[in-house]
Amino acid sequence: xxxxxxxxxxxxxxxxxxxxxxxxxxxxxxxxxxxxxxxxxxxxxxxxxxxxxxxxxxxxxxxxxxxxxxxxxxxxxxxxxxxxxxxxxxxxxxxxxxxxxxxxxxxxxxxxxxxxxxxxxxxxxxxxxxxxxxxxxxxxxxxxxxxxxxxxxxxxxxxxxxxxxxxxxxxxxxxxxxxxxxxxxxxxxxxxxxxxxxxxxxxxxxxxxxxxxxxxxxxxxxxxxxxxxxxxxxxxxxxxxxxxxxxxxxxxxxxxxxxxxxxxxxxxxxxxxxxxxxxxxxxxxxxxxxxxxxxxxxxxxxxxxxxxxxxxxxxxxxx
Amino acid sequence: xxxxxxxxxxxxxxxxxxxxxxxxxxxxxxxxxxxxxxxxxxxxxxxxxxxxxxxxxxxxxxxxxxxxxxxxxxxxxxxxxxxxxxxxxxxxxxxxxxxxxxxxxxxxxxxxxxxxxxxxxxxxxxxxxxxxxxxxxxxxxxxxxxxxxxxxxxxxxxxxxxxxxxxxxxxxxxxxxxxxxxxxxxxxxxxxxxxxxxxxxxxxxxxxxxxxxxxxxxxxxxxxxxxxxxxxxxxxxxxxxxxxxxxxxxxxxxxxxxxxxxxxxxxxxxxxxxxxxxxxxxxxxxxxxxxxxxxxxxxxxxxxxxxxxxxxx
Numbered sequence: 001x002x003x004x005x006x007x008x009x010x011x012x013x014x015x016x017x018x019x020x021x022x023x024x025x026x027x028x029x030x031x032x033x034x035x036x037x038x039x040x041x042x043x044x045x046x047x048x049x050x051x052x053x054x055x056x057x058x059x060x061x062x063x064x065x066x067x068x069x070x071x072x073x074x075x076x077x078x079x080x081x082x083x084x085x086x087x088x089x090x091x092x093x094x095x096x097x098x099x100x101x102x103x104x105x106x107x108x109x110x111x112x113x114x115x116x117x118x119x120x121x122x123x124x125x126x127x128x129x130x131x132x133x134x135x136x137x138x139x140x141x142x143x144x145x146x147x148x149x150x151x152x153x154x155x156x157x158x159x160x161x162x163x164x165x166x167x168x169x170x171x172x173x174x175x176x177x178x179x180x181x182x183x184x185x186x187x188x189x190x191x192x193x194x195x196x197x198x199x200x201x202x203x204x205x206x207x208x209x210x211x212x213x214x215x216x217x218x219x220x221x222x223x224x225x226x227x228x229x230x231x232x233x234x235x236x237x238x239x240x241x242x243x244x245x246x247x248x249x250x251x252x253x254x255x256x257x258x259x260x261x262x263x264x265x266x267x268x269x270x271x272x273x274x275x276x277x278x279x280x281x282x283x284x285x286x287x288x289x290x291x292x293x294x295x296x297x298x299x300x301x302x303x304x305x306x307x308x309x310x311x312x313x314x315x316x317x318x319x
Numbered sequence: 320x321x322x323x324x325x326x327x328x329x330x331x332x333x334x335x336x337x338x339x340x341x342x343x344x345x346x347x348x349x350x351x352x353x354x355x356x357x358x359x360x361x362x363x364x365x366x367x368x369x370x371x372x373x374x375x376x377x378x379x380x381x382x383x384x385x386x387x388x389x390x391x392x393x394x395x396x397x398x399x400x401x402x403x404x405x406x407x408x409x410x411x412x413x414x415x416x417x418x419x420x421x422x423x424x425x426x427x428x429x430x431x432x433x434x435x436x437x438x439x440x441x442x443x444x445x446x447x448x449x450x451x452x453x454x455x456x457x458x459x460x461x462x463x464x465x466x467x468x469x470x471x472x473x474x475x476x477x478x479x480x481x482x483x484x485x486x487x488x489x490x491x492x493x494x495x496x497x498x499x500x501x502x503x504x505x506x507x508x509x510x511x512x513x514x515x516x517x518x519x520x521x522x523x524x525x526x527x528x529x530x531x532x533x534x535x536x537x538x539x540x541x542x543x544x545x546x547x548x549x550x551x552x553x554x555x556x557x558x559x560x561x562x563x564x565x566x567x568x569x570x571x572x573x574x575x576x577x578x579x580x581x582x583x584x585x586x587x588x589x590x591x592x593x594x595x596x597x598x599x600x601x602x603x604x605x606x607x608x609x610x611x612x613x614x615x616x617x618x619x620x621x622x623x624x625x626x627x628x629x630x631x632x
Binding site: 039040151152181182183184185186187190208209210211212214215245248249251252253254255256257261262263264265266267268269271272 | 357358359464465466495496498499502520528565566571
């Protein structure tokens, strides 16, 4: 369904090229969910934008991005337009900004349908929009509302309805719930999980919140400074993280009710590195609690921890 | 013991919307209380009223047992001892001011200008920005999100407050940085005896640092008590539902509908239209009470209490 081969993205700036994504490879089949975790600036959103060629002109992309075996980079503009929405679509964070404030939400959901099937009749568009809104838990009569008349959770669900309008087989969800309340977040996540189960949608889910991803995804990939530093089955990555950065992210999410995390907030000293000034060697070494002298000069490639689980750390290896 | 800060029958209305609709809440010296709820529940309005930034429509805020002053001068004095830590440090800092000037601003407003640079150095260092002098000439854009939040906290600490009211203090920060800021709030309590009211939608934050938790729903506190009790053995069905949808929770209870409207508060128990207990109840007498009999305002002091017809007996 989706395959990335050694994808790198850099942004041209007056000071030189800033590496945002550095050599990422991954694959995702129909009906699969992949959680992509990482903090701001780790390159996860750049990667999502790259899949649909939505990057700004200042971005340089290398490597291959295959959608159903077809290289997205080689597509003509016409082909690309057909692919966006119809084959693959994106749900972004901050729904209130993605919707047009002066158009009724039903019209906005109808727009991709009209664009992709120009011959479609009015009544049929209306029926499909009603069905889509219903699918995301919004009564069809609310379609006449303007975005400001809806709650944040409803607006985010409208953007999900838009993303589904042309029945894509790949839906990229970039922080779809991080602006939402816990209860609404749970509703949106269960909606997305339902789509995967019912329609075999392939779902890359991007979030800074490892525990949200762990609960919704079969596989996890953790990014740091533009690289995947660990990936594997979600339960294995969460229970036995093999990279110290993953370990820190797991520890940073307190488990409510667990005495171990009571009055013991845990973070990681330091901050994610500036892409313009990446540390030598392993990019994580300045913050790493278990670094070895060699880590400052020698970067480590992903290595096998156990079947299907890899990590880029000198300490990682089959146990 | 007189609470340091107390809301007493507090109401704040915006026209027909009763954002805070009868709240009793106490914060004692050296105590961290988490005020938990979803957006629109009134928690931020309550925080603003406690800071004296929003005048209550009824009820009062007491500091050290006395009502908040109403004069501009008295309020200014109060706002020195009760400091707000806002959600978004980037919006709170003037991008054209250095760290020194940002932290000095409060001192200058309150005319605490002797030993200014020593006060600023001490505050930055308490907030974990060390050595402080290195940060004096730095602009916000040169700092990470976590460091900016530390500058904001230093600005509050410089005034030697007794209370911090933190509105979602870590929700705009990266996961790996959040723990560091929460640990700082705990340390400030331990070292300086600072009391803190932490407004958050994140139960994980409450579990990490709070002594007591107050759960707010539609303008009222519906459950309150020690954090261990409220978060491990919740009694209100709303608290239970919030806990059940945590990523590691078992059997999530998804409440129907969106958070309701403060301009149309349901009769009886305000939670009844979404209540999973009522939906599955077979007791007609209880159902009638839930729909029609209002619940009393919980006393917000050190004990534990729940506003529920079914579980509150």
